[in-house]
Amino acid sequence: MHATCFFWGRPINKSTIYYGMPRYYFHFLDPVEVEDPVGCECPDEAAARALAIDEARALAADGVRDGLLDLRHRIEVNDGRGTILFAISFADVVAISC
Numbered sequence: 001m002h003a004t005c006f007f008w009g010r011p012i013n014k015s016t017i018y019y020g021m022p023r024y025y026f027h028f029l030d031p032v033e034v035e036d037p038v039g040c041e042c043p044d045e046a047a048a049r050a051l052a053i054d055e056a057r058a059l060a061a062d063g064v065r066d067g068l069l070d071l072r073h074r075i076e077v078n079d080g081r082g083t084i085l086f087a088i089s090f091a092d093v094v095a096i097s098c
């Protein structure tokens with residue numbers, strides 16, 4: 001069964017998210033930290049990383065629509081104990097060319 005996760009008030013449904021799996025927390029830093037108090041269940045860290053990449057791209061696209069893209073913004077992913085597992089910056093997931 002799939003779970004619904006909420007990223008900063010916006011629901012997402014991903015086929016890689018399942019009930020009964022480890023919970024990961026996706027904190028948005030821009031540079032002020034917006035904590036994810038609920039988290040999202042993912043099968044493993046690789047699935048959490050894929051979700052963080054998708055959400056970083058979506059948030060970067062939102063910024064472009066608003067007229068500002070700050071490549072320093074990032075999503076920091078923690079496990080249920082609060083340990084930082086990794087961070088994905090917008091610069092990691094967006095290629096800019098002229």
